[in-house]
Amino acid sequence: QSGLTQPPSASGSPGQSVTISCTGTSSDVGGYNYVSWYQQHPGKAPKLMIYEVSKRPSGVPDRFSGSKSGNTASLTVSGLQAEDEADYYCNSYAGSNNLRVFGGGTKLTVL
Amino acid sequence: QVQLVQSGAEVKKPGASVKVSCKASGYTLSNHGISWVRQAPGQGLEWMGWVSTYNGNTNYIQEFQGRVTMTTDTSTNTAYMELRSLLSDDTAVYYCARGGSGWSLDYWGQGTLVTVPS
Numbered sequence: 001q002s003g004l005t006q007p008p009s010a011s012g013s014p015g016q017s018v019t020i021s022c023t024g025t026s027s028d029v030g031g032y033n034y035v036s037w038y039q040q041h042p043g044k045a046p047k048l049m050i051y052e053v054s055k056r057p058s059g060v061p062d063r064f065s066g067s068k069s070g071n072t073a074s075l076t077v078s079g080l081q082a083e084d085e086a087d088y089y090c091n092s093y094a095g096s097n098n099l100r101v102f103g104g105g106t107k108l109t110v111l
Numbered sequence: 112q113v114q115l116v117q118s119g120a121e122v123k124k125p126g127a128s129v130k131v132s133c134k135a136s137g138y139t140l141s142n143h144g145i146s147w148v149r150q151a152p153g154q155g156l157e158w159m160g161w162v163s164t165y166n167g168n169t170n171y172i173q174e175f176q177g178r179v180t181m182t183t184d185t186s187t188n189t190a191y192m193e194l195r196s197l198l199s200d201d202t203a204v205y206y207c208a209r210g211g212s213g214w215s216l217d218y219w220g221q222g223t224l225v226t227v228p229s
Contacts, residue, residue: 052213093214
């Protein structure tokens with residue numbers, strides 16, 4: 001089971017938008033609408049930001065949005081704020097009795 | 112409110128075993144599966160496997176098969192992850208996480224640092 005591919009870094013200025021990609025295969029990202037995204041600040045546990053490709057849990061700002069096309073999912077953060085600076089990880093269901101797989105993570109820097 | 116509280120940090124010798132606990136509160140453990148995720152120092156998240164808190168079924172990634180056991184005790188609302196034959200490469204923070212909608216992980220424990228000195 002190979003990991004999903006994310007860019008190691010992304011950046012944007014306050015108020016701008018940034019998009020982070022997450023590429024998998026037809027066995028994971030492309031095969032199911034079960035992509036989720038997690039935000040992790042240094043020394044903290046990850047936090048769920050997006051589930052089922054584009055749904056936001058209660059309490060997550062609508063500046064965070066998700067989408068998917070084929071084998072690639074994307075997380076877009078609009079109106080960047082300083083507190084958005086963190087690591088972001090995508091995760092996909094991969095079938096076969098609840099297998100899941102993570103991306104390598106993207107470090108988002110707010111310039 | 113939903114909380115997952117994990118056991119404290121551990122230091123183990125190579126070849127030893129470690130058992131990490133994850134006590135759930137604010138919901139019924141048997142209603143949601145528990146995944147275990149680890150993060151080596153400075154590295155990304157790695158999904159290790161999953162245990163059904165309803166019937167005890169498990170699924171582990173190949174890397175850990177034969178070396179890990181995930182269990183639950185519904186009487187105490189606690190999940191456990193035991194990792195055996197520890198290597199220095201097993202040094203990491205281990206997280207438990209609750210299975211949420213759409214195969215997401217909606218609540219996470221605070222993490223347990225397991226250190227295996229080389």
